[in-house]
Amino acid sequence: MKQSEIKFTVSLDDEQVPYAIDWEATDAGAPRKPTKAIMLSMWDPEEKGALRIDLWTKEMSVEEMNHFFYQTMMTMADTYERATMNKEVAVMIKEFTIGIGKKTKVIK
Numbered sequence: 632m633k634q635s636e637i638k639f640t641v642s643l644d645d646e647q648v649p650y651a652i653d654w655e656a657t658d659a660g661a662p663r664k665p666t667k668a669i670m671l672s673m674w675d676p677e678e679k680g681a682l683r684i685d686l687w688t689k690e691m692s693v694e695e696m697n698h699f700f701y702q703t704m705m706t707m708a709d710t711y712e713r714a715t716m717n718k719e720v721a722v723m724i725k726e727f728t729i730g731i732g733k734k735t736k737v738i739k
Contacts, residue, residue: 634657650689708725
């Protein structure tokens with residue numbers, strides 16, 4: 632059985648605020664890469680609840696965060712549809728996300 636590893640390295644300043652986030656994956660075929668933000672969601676089957684890690688660096692601008700959320704939510708709608716086969720709810724998520732995109736000027 633094959634295993635793959637994804638690793639995040641977070642560098643914190645004296646106030647415990649991230650100033651650098653790097654990631655690497657054994658299957659990526661690339662060296663460690665920098666990023667400005669991560670949102671990682673996991674399902675805890677014992678507690679039947681979502682766990683999450685949300686981190687972003689000081690350099691992440693509000694404009695970048697708006698784009699990050701818009702793109703992540705659109706992708707989540709696609710993932711939801713593939714996982715549940717519920718196209719109707721996926722469309723609802725996308726419509727909601729388009730509204731956010733317009734409000735934040737990510738889309739016109």
